Amino acid sequence: MRRIDRKLSDESAYKIVDNCEYATFSTMDENEVFSIPLSVVRSGNFIYIHGAPAGSKKRLFQNAKEVTIVCVSYVKVPNLGDDELNKFMQNPKSLGSNVFTTEYKSAVLKTLAYEVLDSDEKVRALRLLCEKYTPKYMKAFDLAISASLERTNIYKFEIISMSAKAKIIK
Numbered sequence: 001m002r003r004i005d006r007k008l009s010d011e012s013a014y015k016i017v018d019n020c021e022y023a024t025f026s027t028m029d030e031n032e033v034f035s036i037p038l039s040v041v042r043s044g045n046f047i048y049i050h051g052a053p054a055g056s057k058k059r060l061f062q063n064a065k066e067v068t069i070v071c072v073s074y075v076k077v078p079n080l081g082d083d084e085l086n087k088f089m090q091n092p093k094s095l096g097s098n099v100f101t102t103e104y105k106s107a108v109l110k111t112l113a114y115e116v117l118d119s120d121e122k123v124r125a126l127r128l129l130c131e132k133y134t135p136k137y138m139k140a141f142d143l144a145i146s147a148s149l150e151r152t153n154i155y156k157f158e159i160i161s162m163s164a165k166a167k168i169i170k
Contacts, residue, residue, distance in 0.1 A: 006165040008105070013164035016107040017042045019073035025049075025157075027060055027067045027113070034060060040071070041128040047111065047157040048125035061113040061155040069157060074105040078169065098169060107164040111157035122154045 008016075017023070017040065026035040034056060038049045047069060051057040061067065078099055080088075088094050116122050123145055130141055 003165065006167055008107075008164040008166055010162065010164075012105075012166075013107040013109075013162045014042065016073040016105050016164055017047065017071045017109070020071040020107075023047070023069050023071040025061075025067055025069050027065055029056065029060060039129065039133055040069070041125070041132050043125070043128055045159045047109065047159065048116075048128060049155050049157075050126060050129060051153050051155065053151060053153050057155060058115075058153060061157075062115040064112040064114065067111050067113045067157055069109040069111055071107045071109070072104060073107075074103065074166075076103040077101075078103075101167070101169070103166075103168050105164070105166040105168075107162055109157070109159050110161045111159055113155055113157050116154040116156050119149065121156075122149065122152070125154045125156070126152065 020040065022037045023040045024035055024037050026033055028034070036057070038051075041048050049057075049061075051061075078101065080099065085099065088098050116125060126145060126149075127141065130138060130144075
């Protein structure tokens with residue numbers, strides 16, 4: 001990480017993962033990069049996703065394949081009034097870091113991918129995903145599981161290392 005002054009703790013990295021709306025997963029697929037944005041949930045040192053029983057995720061996300069996951073939990077561009085903008089215009093060197101910039105919190109995770117085969121772990125992961133993304137519909141969760149568990153794959157990603165950083169304008 002080049003900007004050490006923006007480095008965050010592992011605890012902050014976990015919070016970024018927990019609060020992101022989605023994450024981008026990247027790995028090598030033969031001679032090219034495969035990247036896909038996915039809904040995620042974390043439990044301990046594992047990230048979980050769901051998917052269909054066929055396709056690229058099925059082929060790539062197993063057997064301890066190395067996967068990099070990028071999570072962003074906060075993004076904001078400045079929203080300045082004319083007086084604030086005029087103040088920064090008096091010092092043109094401040095424009096880049098105060099006007100033409102973006103605040104953010106991000107985490108990059110190096111992981112190993114596995115397909116989850118245990119039914120109980122699959123249900124736990126799906127419950128966590130649903131509690132994060134569709135909490136007001138949980139009364140229908142058990143019914144949905146009974147109707148679709150056999151056609152839903154779950155993949156888990158063991159976090160091997162992570163780094164997080166943030167830029168917040170003060």
